[in-house]
Amino acid sequence: MTQTTRIVLANRPKGRPQPTDFRTETAELPELQDGQVLLETLYLSLDPYMRGRMSAAKSYADPVEIGAVMVGGTVARVAQSRNADWNEGDIVACGNGWQTHAISSGAGLRRVDPDVAPPSTALHVLGMTGFTAWAGLGNIGKPAKGETVAVAAASGPVGSMVGQIAKLRGARAVGIAGGAEKCAYLVNELGFDAAVDHRAEDFPQRLAEACPDGIDVYFENVGGPVWDAVLPLLNLYARVPVCGIVAHYNDHGETTGPDRLPGTMGAILSRSLTLRGFIMSEFMEAQMGDFLTEASAWVAEGKLHWREDMVDGLDAAPEAFIGMLEGKNFGKLIVKVADL
Incomplete structure (x- = not known):
């Protein structure tokens, strides 16, 4: 026994x-x-x-x-x-x-x-979180060469993969993370083009400066004030894979504060935005094999870091x-x- x-x-x-x-x-x-x-x-x-x-x-x-x-x-x-x-x-x-x-x-x-x-x-990189990044970005984000991809919780296992895959696809990667150490890691070790500390008092301004041409793909992992800063920067036809809203997971009871839904819905309408929530399991049966083949090759070639x-x-x-x-x-x- x-x-x-x-x-x-x-x-x-x-x-x-x-x-x-x-x-x-x-x-x-x-x-x-x-x-x-x-x-x-x-x-x-x-x-x-x-x-x-x-x-x-x-x-x-x-x-x-x-x-x-x-x-x-x-x-x-x-x-x-x-x-x-x-x-x-x-x-x-x-x-x-x-x-x-x-x-x-x-x-x-x-x-x-x-x-x-x-x-x-x-x-992670060859498992659930890696596949989550790969599937969400590929099926919903669909970044084109030269587009700007921003991702929240960028130093985490999903966000770090999103940025690296975006770079491998020829896009520009902007990471949002908490603290100077994590932001330096994104740029210096993972090769992001820019990183912004969401704890900074002037975070919205810094994010706008890091995305001078706006945001074409925003990979949402957080929600909260990060989303508030991202929304005005989303370009016409921008795509938003919604993977998580960790800022709200511990919320309990009725929420307080202004109702932001009308503004969000107005932006979705006026800029033809695509917001699409997903659970990675919906893509797993058909695409997990392709992910493992591609990601394993990237690991072998030293193109993915974790x-x-x-x-x-x-x-x-x-x-x-x-x-x-x-x-x-x-x-x-x-x-x-x-x-x-």
């Missing part, structure tokens, strides 16, 4: 999640049946969408039930196998969630080749997750659950 340690949802948060909204448990897993594999989690991805899954509000996916394991993408090692397609020691991308071990039928597992890139990259914010131990996940929603991470936030 194998024992698993898991973190479950203890309470539905009201506003900012608290450590008490999570609970750590241990449980015995049953013996493997024919066709099953035992997976040992190596790396756990922490992502903003998990905040929505903690809520009971209607959404694109079912909420995590109270007492259920928190959802999450993982990289795992096959510890035991009674499935002819998988051998002990194989490294796979899967969805174990916040737990050290899980039993799988083998369905939905994706083989990870450590010789192509470090296995943890299957959680940064990981790695924390040690499953018990560190709640605090790291809470901090991520407040922008405290720098790069793709990953929990190292076990040694490779």
Whole structure:
């Protein structure tokens, strides 16, 4: 018998999640049946969408039930196998969630080749967040050569890929991030053409200066005041893939302040803007293979770069997750659950 340690949802948060909204448990897993594999989690991805899954509000996916394991993408090692397609020691991308071990039928597992890139990259540049950037930009943003692509949360795993892919497509990339260090990283290490600190008091003016020809594609990850500064700069026929609105994920109760909807709708009408929300899963079945082929080649050629914010131990996940929603991470936030 194998024992698993898991973190479950203890309470539905009201506003900012608290450590008490999570609970750590241990449980015995049953013996493997024919066709099953035992997976040992190596790396756990922490992502903003998990905040929505903690809520009971209607959404694109079912909420995590109270007492259920928190959802999450993982990289795992096959510890035991009674499935002819998988051998002990194989490294796979899967969805174990916040737990050290899980039993799988083998369905939905994706083989990870450590010789192509470090296995943890299957959680970002060669995984969900990389695909999210690639699919949203390609299917909705459709940047042309010479156009300006702006992206919020640009130092994060999705935003950093958006900017790099935009450059590879021949567009101009402008990143929006929090703090001078993150902005310098975007320009000096990722090759963005410009980066703007959204914490600056004169942020709208700085963004306008960084986009002298306006914005043709804006990849939305944040919402809030960042969107307010972007909207006046959107060009005629600009496209806005809406991937996330992390500035609002901890909102609770009635919102206050002026009603900006009429102004937004007026801009959509007068400038023929396209705003299109998307969930990456809608493109996955048809396009994941193409993404992995192209992105793996870019990685091999040194054209894609990334940064990981790695924390040690499953018990560190709640605090790291809470901090991520407040922008405290720098790069793709990953929990190292076990040694490779």
